[in-house]
Each structure stands twice: as C-alpha cells, then as structure tokens.
Amino acid sequence: MRSYHGSDFYDNDTNFKKYMERRQGQENANDTLEKPVIWQLLEDISDRHVLDLGCGDAGFGVELLNKGCAAYVGIEGSRNMVEAASSNLADYNNGTVVHTRIEEFAYPRDSYDLVLSRLAIHYLQDIERVFQCIHQCLKRNGRFVFSVEHPVITSTLQPSGTRTNWVVDNYFSEGYREQQWLGGTVQKYHRTVEDYFRAMQDAGFIVEQLRESRPVREHFLNEETYERRCRIPLFLFLAGRKSV
Numbered sequence: 001m002r003s004y005h006g007s008d009f010y011d012n013d014t015n016f017k018k019y020m021e022r023r024q025g026q027e028n029a030n031d032t033l034e035k036p037v038i039w040q041l042l043e044d045i046s047d048r049h050v051l052d053l054g055c056g057d058a059g060f061g062v063e064l065l066n067k068g069c070a071a072y073v074g075i076e077g078s079r080n081m082v083e084a085a086s087s088n089l090a091d092y093n094n095g096t097v098v099h100t101r102i103e104e105f106a107y108p109r110d111s112y113d114l115v116l117s118r119l120a121i122h123y124l125q126d127i128e129r130v131f132q133c134i135h136q137c138l139k140r141n142g143r144f145v146f147s148v149e150h151p152v153i154t155s156t157l158q159p160s161g162t163r164t165n166w167v168v169d170n171y172f173s174e175g176y177r178e179q180q181w182l183g184g185t186v187q188k189y190h191r192t193v194e195d196y197f198r199a200m201q202d203a204g205f206i207v208e209q210l211r212e213s214r215p216v217r218e219h220f221l222n223e224e225t226y227e228r229r230c231r232i233p234l235f236l237f238l239a240g241r242k243s244v
C-alpha cells in the first residue's frame with residue numbers, strides 16, 4: 001500500500017472524506033481535547049496578524065477572524081484542504097490561504113504577531129529550520145503556539161480505531177514512522193517532549209507554556225468517552241515568545 005507524505009494523504013479523496021467525517025464527528029478528540037487548550041494558550045487575539053501552518057479547511061481561521069484578529073493567513077499543502085479553506089474564507093477580505101508546504105513557504109521577516117499550528121508539525125522531518133523561519137517571521141514579542149500528537153503516541157504508532165490498550169516503545173528513537181490511519185498509510189515523525197522543547201529554545205524562543213490534553217469533564221457528553229480519554233495523553237502543546 002502507498003505511504004503518503006502528510007499533506008498528500010489528504011489529497012487522496014477517500015482519506016480526505018474519512019478525515020472530514022471524523023473531524024466533524026460528535027465528541028471528536030480535536031474539539032474535546034485539543035481546541036480548548038489552544039484557546040487558552042492563544043490569549044488575546046484581537047488585532048493580531050496570524051499565520052496558521054497546516055491550516056486544513058481554515059475553519060479555525062474563520063473563528064479567529066470572527067473574534068477580531070486583524071488578518072489570517074493559512075498555509076496548507078493539500079489541494080483538497082486548500083479548496084475547502086478558500087470556500088470557508090470567501091467572505092473575509094482579511095483571510096487567505098496559500099497552497100504550499102510549511103517547509104517551502106517564504107516566511108516574510110517581522111510580519112506576524114502569532115504563528116499557530118494545530119496538529120501538523122509531527123508531519124515535518126526538519127523542525128529546526130522551520131522553527132527558525134517561524135522565529136524570523138514573528139514581530140518582537142510575537143508568539144508561537146502549536147499542538148502535535150503526543151510523543152507517547154508517535155513513539156509507537158498503532159492503527160487508528162478505538163483502543164483499549166497502548167504501547168509506548170522506542171521512545172528515544174526519534175524520526176520516521178508510518179501509521180495505518182483511516183484506511184491509508186501516512187508518514188509522521190516522532191520526537192520526544194524534550195526534542196520539541198529544545199527546538200523551540202534553539203530557534204530563540206522563550207518557552208512560556210507546556211501543556212498536555214488533560215480531559216475536562218464538561219467537554220464530554222459521555223462519561224465513558226471521558227474516562228477513556230483520561231487514560232493516555234493524545235496531544236502535546238508548547239507556546240513560546242520571541243523576545244528580541
């Protein structure tokens with residue numbers, strides 16, 4: 001079976017359809033676990049210029065624009081996602097999406113107040129260079145906030161589906177992984193918590209927050225789903241600031 005680079009995976013129409021169905025499903029992990037922490041980390045976004053790496057369908061861009069951010073630029077490698085994002089942003093003259101890979105975007109210097117990335121960075125092979133580009137493109141005091149699949153998950157990727165047990169193995173063997181996910185094979189990169197933290201510092205960021213996706217009962221309709229989510233962290237978050 002063909003194995004796909006992160007954004008190419010979503011250009012397979014079957015994978016794209018399955019992903020969108022799951023993403024919009026009731027009690028999906030993104031909305032119950034990931035998004036609430038992202039909102040806490042973003043702080044005040046009014047009048048901010050925002051760059052969103054791996055923006056998907058830019059549904060979150062629409063939320064940011066509706067909450068008063070000054071301008072939103074989404075970067076997205078998948079053509080299917082870019083089409084969905086263009087349609088979602090059509091009514092906003094201060095919202096755009098650029099079809100390119102995160103690694104290839106021409107990051108303009110000192111331009112953004114906030115660089116955001118939700119669940120895309122674990123698809124990147126070289127985060128050191130990308131984090132330097134992100135640092136350069138932020139204005140002074142600008143912030144970088146991102147989420148990734150938690151390293152206890154990416155260490156030993158198992159097929160998608162409802163699990164009753166987990167394996168954490170090869171934790172300190174950073175690098176390439178493949179996962180059977182939504183019926184396809186996708187390429188990801190595993191790093192330890194320490195690797196992400198150090199990559200932020202090496203790029204020049206002051207790391208201000210580190211979070212995990214601790215479940216909050218009110219975000220779940222179903223007690224069983226909540227209890228299952230209490231077993232293992234799905235996501236890791238870091239937030240840093242450019243001080244110079």
Ligand SMILES: C[S@@+](CC[C@H](N)C(=O)[O-])C[C@H]1O[C@@H](n2cnc3c(N)ncnc32)[C@H](O)[C@@H]1O
Pocket residue numbers: 006007008010030053054055056057075076077078081100101102103117118119120123124
């Ligand atoms: C799990 S989805 C998350 C989408 C969106 N950030 C959200 O949270 O709804 C990951 C997205 O990152 C994009 N992506 C992955 N690797 C990428 C790369 N190297 N360059 C640009 N986009 C990439 C994928 O195409 C996909 O839309």
